[in-house]
Amino acid sequence: MSKMNLLQAVNSSLETAMQQDERVLCFGEDVGAFGGVFRATSGLQEKFGKSRCFNTPLTEQGIIGFALGLAAQKQVPVAEIQFADYIFPAFDQLVNEAAKYRYRSGNEFNVGSLTVRAPYGGGINGGLYHSQSPEAYFTHTPGLKVVIPRNPHQAKGLLLASIADDNPVLFFEPKKLYRASTGEVPDEHYLLPLGKAEVVREGTDITLVAWGAQVQVIEAAADLAAEKGISCEVIDLRTLLPWDKATLVASLKKTGRLIINHEAPKTSGFGAELAASLQEACFLHLESPILRVTGWDTPFPLALEKEYFPNALRTLDAIQSSMDF
């Protein structure tokens, strides 16, 4: 066990994976000697050599295409996209290629060993292009998995599980939390399950669900609600595709109320899928409409980031209006 921040946990996860399996390769823009602009791959080139941890030319479509070739050849690529905002040039390689590789070939070939890491989300004064949360786009793509950790312990365990998983996984790292706080993280290899949500806090009146950095927002909202005597069940989804419906249904059947929180814009965000599925699954148990507290339907702003942000106060508003319904 060591105290690590989320960034160190990612670094430790990569090091552990590279130690265990010499086919694990880490690459991307500035990932090599420099160790990445956030330093997530710091020290890996030194330890494992330039052929296993290296800079690529500046081309996201190339990075992912290259990674798919490696995966098809049975290496274990862990590609970094410097910011999730820059994953879109690789959208075709991810959505048309990675997601469909196994299916279209009848399993003659697959790229299951692929993992793509990308820092995502706001909170660092990044404006339109260093703040986006693009996870929902990928959840509409059968064949991909989408995983998002909320703290250092999860970051290492879920990243190792993503690398081990035999499907292409997008692993979005909440960059605002990179250095925000530390937690105990095992030094050795361990796995956390993909596709399983975590009930972070049990409650009886209303369920709050989020992922990544927003989990602390709903926890804060739950604290505020507790002051008003409202007992919130707090759930961290952890994997968005495929997501853990059973855990959500169980919670919702208990509480009858649900607030979904995400930072991405509301329209067609992943909250829409959760609400659509759960109103169907829990129709007779719902005491009030499922509400979404999200970023507004605008690009991510700069000066008015605070006004954009789906924070604990706005979540509390939603909790209140759900309870008052």
Added chain:
Amino acid sequence: MSKMNLLQAVNSSLETAMQQDERVLCFGEDVGAFGGVFRATSGLQEKFGKSRCFNTPLTEQGIIGFALGLAAQKQVPVAEIQFADYIFPAFDQLVNEAAKYRYRSGNEFNVGSLTVRAPYGGGINGGLYHSQSPEAYFTHTPGLKVVIPRNPHQAKGLLLASIADDNPVLFFEPKKLYRASTGEVPDEHYLLPLGKAEVVREGTDITLVAWGAQVQVIEAAADLAAEKGISCEVIDLRTLLPWDKATLVASLKKTGRLIINHEAPKTSGFGAELAASLQEACFLHLESPILRVTGWDTPFPLALEKEYFPNALRTLDAIQSSMDF
């Protein structure tokens, strides 16, 4: 008025637009002398010259990037993506650039004159890569509009409206209907409103909503339901972003039941947004859960296309189970 199929209506729309405004330019792969692989731009190069209707090199990211430059310079580009399946290399230019051009510049620059046309959807034995319905991806992108016609009359009126609209519009054409049937289409210029759904058939028991080629599927389902004495209200959404919530809410308040049908995979399809919004807006009016009849969460298949397809029979199943709830 002339009898036209959907393809001819698109062609007539482009011709009318180019006639009216010499800044309207049509281009894309094989769009020039050949008139496009579906012949949507047939005759336009002959009529308006090579500088206004032309082939581009084979690069979707280039086509859209180029179109954005034209739009910023105040030409009126109508770019064709040969198949909607091939729009993904242009995803960055659409989602990071087109959608955010006006916002990020404080309206110093905008690309509102852009229209992107792309044939979409299954039903032509196209398999994974000539069948996709990618509209939902774009609905998660503030700044874009998404428009889909269901018949020749709409195709011309909505396409002319998309070209006239001062926002970047993605116009998806249901290619399965290109030559399926004909209808009366005015020869002159006319506009149909963007952002407005159309109530195709009034009913009292349950609302069915779809867009593009799937509207005929829900109409067929409504016919089957009528035989069982169920009265369906049939709505064509026509514009997905921004969508016409008022019309849907009014219908749902009347019927209390809703079936959404789309061809794209279920998870995070646009049906999710509709269901999420409408369960919130109409909570107390709902008699049963909102149901989605959609493509399965798989890539688009070939041999088993029939088994994948969200057809009238499956829609009828959903109607029945909604009525029986």
Added chain:
Amino acid sequence: MSDQRSLFHQQVYQPDFLDPKASAIPTFSLLQQKGELYPTAKAPDLSKEKALKIHDTFLFIRALDERMLASQRQGRISFYMTEIGEEAADICSAAALKPEDTIFAQYREQGALAYRGFSVDQFMNQIFANELDLGKGRQMPVHYGSKALNYVTISSPLATQIPQATGYAYGLKQDKKDQVVICYFGEGAASEGDFHAGLNMAAVLKAPVIFFCRNNGYAISTPAHEQFAGDGIASRGTGYGIKTLRVDGNDALAVYEATRLARKIALEEHQPILIEAMTYRLGAHSSSDDPSGYRSKAEESKWQEQDPVARFRNWLIKQGWWSQEEDEASLAKHRKQVAEAMKKAEKLPKPALDTLFSDVYDELPWHLEEQLEEAKAHILRNPTAYPATAGRLVK
């Protein structure tokens, strides 16, 4: 790390813009149409056995393409693409490689696959998307693939295979394998961003991959001069720092020799190679296309006279290795085999319902389990609407 650019470049004091029109890249050629070598040309070291195997593949592909195009016209299959006129490019390049080398194809390289040993039945099963198709009936005709033959399954999105080929080759180098990758693509696909990414990354990361461009003059209806303004695709190679050769793509011997050498350099020097094969798509783009809308018969017949198969046959006959009679008999044999295989494949059922859901992931997640059950139940309730799958479902 750190800057390795020279501070002191060669300097000039006149602003002379490099003029791309100033020079043209020549074409490596060996064989004339009548089957004779060019005066100073030297034939590659090609055994009689290999030469005949190449020619046999030529004839098989002619028989296959001819029959399948006819079947499409008859409505027995929905779609087809021929490679007529370009057989020397893919087949002779594949012949110059080892079977362990991996092939990333675009879609018009069935010849390379046939050379590797894909059986006529395997071709038919894919084309008819039946239950024996290695691809499980999921893709349109001609989207072949075979792990056993190191031929990566084709996907329709153009040029996506180019950076993938680079990654695959890098992986081979990591494994210290004496193997290369060959990556085929058209001059049209070379306009995609993925081309740029794939070639640049291969050069920087020193991946042993042979980029093989079939410059056949057209991308569907778009002629090459509306695709690029430079000297073909070869003129881009040196810009990436990649050794490059332009070759007569209708010249079986030149293509073979060029690829053989490319393989050697790629392996020995750990680097990519670019080959541009100049050829012509004699047929339509696909069965959905009609080239009379964008080119003349006269143009086509000019190229018909450059037929690569005839050229190589002429050489084989001159070598004393082959005769006109053997040629006719062999073609007839292939035609018969194709026809028989087709009849067989046509009768086989489509893949079963569960193949609609399998292989999306390594295992079925809960939501696909649910959807499979829902689909099954629905089909069992409405068996007549789903003739292909209903009969095979157990209640």
Added chain:
Amino acid sequence: MSDQRSLFHQQVYQPDFLDPKASAIPTFSLLQQKGELYPTAKAPDLSKEKALKIHDTFLFIRALDERMLASQRQGRISFYMTEIGEEAADICSAAALKPEDTIFAQYREQGALAYRGFSVDQFMNQIFANELDLGKGRQMPVHYGSKALNYVTISSPLATQIPQATGYAYGLKQDKKDQVVICYFGEGAASEGDFHAGLNMAAVLKAPVIFFCRNNGYAISTPAHEQFAGDGIASRGTGYGIKTLRVDGNDALAVYEATRLARKIALEEHQPILIEAMTYRLGAHSSSDDPSGYRSKAEESKWQEQDPVARFRNWLIKQGWWSQEEDEASLAKHRKQVAEAMKKAEKLPKPALDTLFSDVYDELPWHLEEQLEEAKAHILRNPTAYPATAGRLVK
């Protein structure tokens, strides 16, 4: 339409692979560091007035960059990027154009904007994202733009502006305007697929655009030799059929002359031009970066000796147009103006709440109307949580 490729290329019978190492593209240079022309070099036709305006812009940018970097260190702004070492590249290329010509920049070309007349207040308003910012406070510092000055607003995603510049230039040609577009980008951005698309399309569609690459040795930490293996970016130009020139990017006169000629050719011959300016990023990539992690001080000082501003000043002084004293006074004046403007801009309030929702579309659709109302109501209920906007909302 139809095939315009020649059937009978020049043939060779030896498979000689083109070797990219065989030749190197020279660098067009005029001015030596001490301010003297190279022996046979000829000074461009540059008026004293224009020369002094260029130099004034140099000094302004030095003052701006220096102050803003310091402000970032003090925590007064969150982010900044300097262009120290590269001023000659963007400023002298901009000086060679007409004000009506449109500029597509990457992000390290504030000099070109300053030369166009963007005021120090306008710079500050953008950097401080206050309510007077033309961009309405929506983007990070240095993402400038001005319709009035034909400087298209910068966006962070790299290379996206390249095909856009091509389209814009095509539009100018359609309008029969005697105008060109200049498009700046780094040697790193040139690895993106959009670079390939933009240059190829410009060549084929004959768009009057000058592609101006600042090859400054690094893309963040990645040195040029890990970015490409060819002879820089210039070596790609001819592959696209684009006239190309490599120029010493620290040589104000050579950059000016190269761009002036490029503009002329682009307009007269309706075609794109590629210029590669060899230079060096003397500062960090951005205020978030620390170059000591990837390069040596020794390397930096080697390039410091090539300072483009000093070189041009030496020439101006030799011309008798400028003196050391004037230089110091001018720099001091700029420093003062920057400091004053900063103090003003810092005090201005942030943009009002409605700018969060405006300009997503031309008009607010119903859902953004609703969201604006919801945001307003929420802020009015919790004013202390939103100090920037609450006070200005009317209940």
